[in-house]
Amino acid sequence: MNGSWANFFPYFAGAFKLIVLGIGAYLAIKWHFDEERRxxxxxxxxxxxxxFMKKLVMRLALPVLLILLVFLVIYATNWFLD
Incomplete structure (x- = not known):
């Protein structure tokens, strides 16, 4: 199975799963805060x-943290499977 898609699928599936769960958790928490504010x-x-600075930091922090999380999952899975 050298070089086949089956070698890379767990990395992308795991990263995709964490991204989707992270976005879902963010939206759930945001909804609760917005509801309490309302x-x-x-x-x-x-x-x-x-x-303005707080808004800018929040908009920049989320994508950076998601990208770091994806790389962490990919490299941790690679380390664990090797």
């Missing part, structure tokens, strides 16, 4: 708006 705003509690 309820508190309906009660009249005032929230501070996030600054």
């Amino acid at each position: 309820v508190r705003e309906a009660e009249g509690v005032v929230f501070d708006k996030p600054s």
Whole structure:
């Protein structure tokens, strides 16, 4: 099985699985925070708006962390299987 797709499939499937689960977890957590914010705003509690720098950092941090996670899974799986 040298050079066949079966050698690479576990790496890509594992990375894809972690990406999908990570996105799902992010969206679930975001929904809960947004729902709590909506309820508190309906009660009249005032929230501070996030600054531009905080928004920029959050938008840059998520893709970087996902890419690092994918590489970590690929290299850890390669190390474990060899």
